Amino acid sequence: MSDIKTYKQAAEYMRRTLDRLRADEEAQMYLDARDEVLERFQPVFSPGHLPQLRQDEFHAFLLLENNRHWSGLHRLSPKMCADMELLRDALSTLLDESQPVESRLDQAVSIVNGMGKAVATAILLVTHPDKYGVWNSTSEGGLKAVNLWPRFERGESLGSRYVKINQILNQLTSDLQTDLWTLDMAWWHIENVLTRDEAEPPFGEGVLAGEAKGFPLEKHLQEFLWANWDDTTLGGEWELYREPGDPEAGREYPCGAGYIDILARHRTKPDWLVVELERGQTSDATVGQVLRYIGWIQQKLAEAGEKVRGLIIAHEVDDNLRYALSAVPDVDSQRYEVQFRLHPVSKPGEE
DSSP: OOOHHHHHHHHHHHHHHHHHHHHOHHHHHHHTTHHHHHHHHTTTTSTTTGGGOOHHHHHHHHSHHHHSSOSSGGGGHHHHTSSHHHHHHHHHHHTOTTSOHHHHHHHHHHHSTTOOHHHHHHHHHHHSTTTOOOOSHHHHHHHHHTTOOOOOOTTOOHHHHHHHHHHHHHHHHHHHTOOHHHHHHHHHHHHHHHHOOOOOOTTSSSTTGGGTOSOHHHHHHHHHHHHTGGGSTTTTTEEEOOBTTBTTTTEEEEETTEEEEEEEEESSSSOEEEEEEOOSSOHHHHHHHHHHHHHHHHHHTOOTTOOEEEEEEESOOOHHHHHHHHTOTTEEEEEOOOOOOOOOOOOTTOO
């Protein structure tokens, strides 16, 4: 954990954040949903029910409208539910309190395709709300933003890293006299305020909704690049960054300076690549954002001798961006094109 002074500063900042959240009526509705969510889903994930767990029950938990806290979990539902027997076995392993959580988490995420840390730790929180916190891109970004992110050994397992993170989350709940459910929502506010980056708000059109809108084309481009990375020109030289037990770690990678759209590693050299999709902001803002990300990776993730490069992908590359990049040798740009065609459809009898 960080030094005592850093921890105290972070805890005080979060204390004020929690006060603001509790004062917001819309946020309070989601904070108050805790007991309702636990009452509904604790029986679903109970040891007695897991052998009969149905796909619709599991999928229901993944929806924000039901879990009232986590959006995007449903995205990998088809993969996780492809083999329900395997999913039931993995959940039984994950929730077996007779075994260390470190080994349980490692086993569960390795068994089921698509079950990453975000889903697994959300289930842990719901089943044991006073014991386990959530580790997802939002809580990770928040911890990094307030300088409470722990240090890991390279290659350290997902479960081992979670134990360190969960220790910090529980220490915070104790010192702030709150609970893990409330602390988890606070990360949304902390991450957004400190990084000023776009993120999906946990409670719809509310406090943070204004920062979550706009530029859907770039969002689809990000999804396309991630899903088809190996088929792009970038995929021949670079591979998507992954961590043990977390194959999607490089997608919207959270750092203390915001979210990196895509983080990649060179296939043969010890180099890093920060990929940023231009989202309508000025060229100066985009270049500055990439440089912040590069600086963070250099200081927090890369080891001595490892080079960090940047790549800006934009629909249009103007002269301002070209001039800026001419002075930054480690940042390049590429332009993307989208083809859209309309084809006439014949009416009955016109074939």
